[in-house]
Amino acid sequence: MELKEENRNGTTLIEIEHIAKIYRMGTEYVHALRDITLQINKNDYLAIMGPSGSGKSTLMNIIGCLDTPTKGKYLFKEMDVSEMTDNDLASIRNKEIGFVFQTFNLLSRSTSLKNVELPLIYGGFGASARHEKAMKAMENVGLGDRVNHKPNELSGGQRQRVAVARALVTEPSIILADEPTGNLDSKTGLEIMNLFNELWKAGNTIIVVTHEEEVARFAKRIIKLRDGLIEHDSVNHHQRALTEEAQP
Amino acid sequence: MNIGESIFQAFDSVRTNKLRTFLTLLSISIGVFAIIGAGSLVDSINGSVFSEMEALGRNSFFIYRVPALNMGHNWRKYRKRKPITYSVLKELKKNMTLAEFVTAQGYSFGTTIEYGENETDPDVGLIGADENFFTAQNVSINKGRPFTQEDIDYNRSFAVIGNDIVVKLFPNIDPIAKKIKIKNHSYTVIGVLESKGAVLGESQDNRVIIPLTEFLKYYASLWEYDLFITIKSQDYESLNDAIDESIGIMRSVRNLKPWQENDFEVETNESLTEQFASFTDFLSYFGAFSGIIALIAAGVGIMNIMLVSVKERTREIGIRKAVGAKRRWILTQFIIEAITLCQIGGLIGIIMGIVASAFFGSLMSIKLVLPYSWVIFSIIICTLLGIIFGAYPAWKAAKLDPIDALRYE
Ligand SMILES: Nc1ncnc2c1ncn2[C@@H]1O[C@H](COP(=O)(O)OP(=O)(O)OP(=O)(O)O)[C@@H](O)[C@H]1O
Ligand SMILES: [Mg+2]
Numbered sequence: 001m002e003l004k005e006e007n008r009n010g011t012t013l014i015e016i017e018h019i020a021k022i023y024r025m026g027t028e029y030v031h032a033l034r035d036i037t038l039q040i041n042k043n044d045y046l047a048i049m050g051p052s053g054s055g056k057s058t059l060m061n062i063i064g065c066l067d068t069p070t071k072g073k074y075l076f077k078e079m080d081v082s083e084m085t086d087n088d089l090a091s092i093r094n095k096e097i098g099f100v101f102q103t104f105n106l107l108s109r110s111t112s113l114k115n116v117e118l119p120l121i122y123g124g125f126g127a128s129a130r131h132e133k134a135m136k137a138m139e140n141v142g143l144g145d146r147v148n149h150k151p152n153e154l155s156g157g158q159r160q161r162v163a164v165a166r167a168l169v170t171e172p173s174i175i176l177a178d179e180p181t182g183n184l185d186s187k188t189g190l191e192i193m194n195l196f197n198e199l200w201k202a203g204n205t206i207i208v209v210t211h212e213e214e215v216a217r218f219a220k221r222i223i224k225l226r227d228g229l230i231e232h233d234s235v236n237h238h239q240r241a242l243t244e245e246a247q248p
Numbered sequence: 249m250n251i252g253e254s255i256f257q258a259f260d261s262v263r264t265n266k267l268r269t270f271l272t273l274l275s276i277s278i279g280v281f282a283i284i285g286a287g288s289l290v291d292s293i294n295g296s297v298f299s300e301m302e303a304l305g306r307n308s309f310f311i312y313r314v315p316a317l318n319m320g321h322n323w324r325k326y327r328k329r330k331p332i333t334y335s336v337l338k339e340l341k342k343n344m345t346l347a348e349f350v351t352a353q354g355y356s357f358g359t360t361i362e363y364g365e366n367e368t369d370p371d372v373g374l375i376g377a378d379e380n381f382f383t384a385q386n387v388s389i390n391k392g393r394p395f396t397q398e399d400i401d402y403n404r405s406f407a408v409i410g411n412d413i414v415v416k417l418f419p420n421i422d423p424i425a426k427k428i429k430i431k432n433h434s435y436t437v438i439g440v441l442e443s444k445g446a447v448l449g450e451s452q453d454n455r456v457i458i459p460l461t462e463f464l465k466y467y468a469s470l471w472e473y474d475l476f477i478t479i480k481s482q483d484y485e486s487l488n489d490a491i492d493e494s495i496g497i498m499r500s501v502r503n504l505k506p507w508q509e510n511d512f513e514v515e516t517n518e519s520l521t522e523q524f525a526s527f528t529d530f531l532s533y534f535g536a537f538s539g540i541i542a543l544i545a546a547g548v549g550i551m552n553i554m555l556v557s558v559k560e561r562t563r564e565i566g567i568r569k570a571v572g573a574k575r576r577w578i579l580t581q582f583i584i585e586a587i588t589l590c591q592i593g594g595l596i597g598i599i600m601g602i603v604a605s606a607f608f609g610s611l612m613s614i615k616l617v618l619p620y621s622w623v624i625f626s627i628i629i630c631t632l633l634g635i636i637f638g639a640y641p642a643w644k645a646a647k648l649d650p651i652d653a654l655r656y657e
Contacts, residue, residue: 061651064570066569066570086574087575090569090574091572093572095572099570105566107564109260118571122574170572
């Protein structure tokens, strides 16, 4: 139980205890999550897997403070998220969490740089600080020369890298990616995973939801969900490490 | 706060929902147009009519053919009245014993004055005056002389000019005894007016005065052909006696039998001022009222556009919330958008209103007064309109659940 030991060292980022999420559809109740207990430490690299409808996205959204659980307790950096107001949640999302979506979710009318600046606007940064940070994030993902392109002038892989830059720009405590490669071909998907790998090595905490074994292999730890329950939680002994290997 | 982006977004929604936005902006424009148009017209009337009336003081009264504010009825009766001509004015001057002065004048705006090769812009005020004009209007002569009664009676081609004309046409020359031209008629300059400077940005020196008889002959527009006679009694106590005296003279000049009604109107400065004030008040309230009705209709349109915009941009709202936008940010963004939309419509209305009142002003020979207070009023109203009718859509956007919004197709 090495995870518990790390906890004692004070590196726990997220503690989830007996969380459930129940949706009401008319008279029916859908148990998207039944009873999840989970701990995530700093610099974890977690892959969440499981069949469609097993509750991966629901769990991810709760971790990302986009959604709140119906039951149970969620502590983010020892703050009780289940008690928070809308504004508090927005503020956590802004400062602590970087989200990467399957469908990129970029503002189509804004340039990639403006997209990356968006979280900084809501974080209250001034124009010049915004520009500087966003430029740096764009360079980090290798798109320093695409800052004035709009999303529809970029390839899928480039769009996802813009989304990663947007997730990174506020230097969040954790990066959450819900099927980040789902809309990309395998080669571009690999590029994105490479990017995550580097971020992880630089000390970031990362959670990736995926269907693909190929993608999950990058993670340090793999969780399998089924019907709203954790079926399996283990260290990935076959972690596919390195950038060199990933390069075609 | 990212106001720029919200304003940009407002323009964008004009672009993407052309027809609906156009119709709504049109109704805002019409509303603002009504407010500005009426306000501007009223201010212009007040500017030219009231200042003159006030200058004349309490012991003045007027004689004229048809009521100034005739609201339609009895039109037939008034139409048959004989015009009040220059000879009527002369009879009054000759026979009034209780008057300090009897006078009448004509105005025409937008005249061009020529001297040799040079000419002024077509914006000079042309005034037809008699010998009492200078006393009645408190206008003094700087150089040369004013008109005498003979100048008027004999219809002499003389002119007294304002300082702007001197600057424009006689930069280094003495204008006295020079010949200027107005619409091909030639006039000898006999005097220069004392400079009065500008009032509300309007120069008071951009005018040329010619004898009333000459004015009536060539420049009077149709309804100015009838003289509007101003009489000032010696003091306020003798005002009623002076009025009675003038009525007697008028009746005899116009050969009225004892049983016949007066075929002219007599009104004191005070009562006429009141009538004008109630008319202009009515006009501005009417304009403001109908404008506000149009604006409320427009507000409903704005709300509709904003609701559609919120719906179309649900995903965008989700994205913004996902990266940390608080409710009040989304709220402000959409309200600013609504305000911007309203201001676009309002601006068009302001321009239309000013253009229209300039047009009517020139028809009525009144100088346009820019209705600053009404412009500000319209801007405030448009802002309120945006806030009031943008609030509901903005609130809807702000309270969207981030997950639902992100999932929206
Ligand atoms: N807003 C909602 N209302 C009702 N039911 C919902 C809602 N969101 C999710 N569910 C249900 O909760 C369950 C879990 O959904 P979730 O999206 O978490 O699955 P997932 O594991 O991400 O699936 P996939 O791999 O297809 O993305 C599903 O049965 C789904 O129908
Ligand atoms: Mg999912």
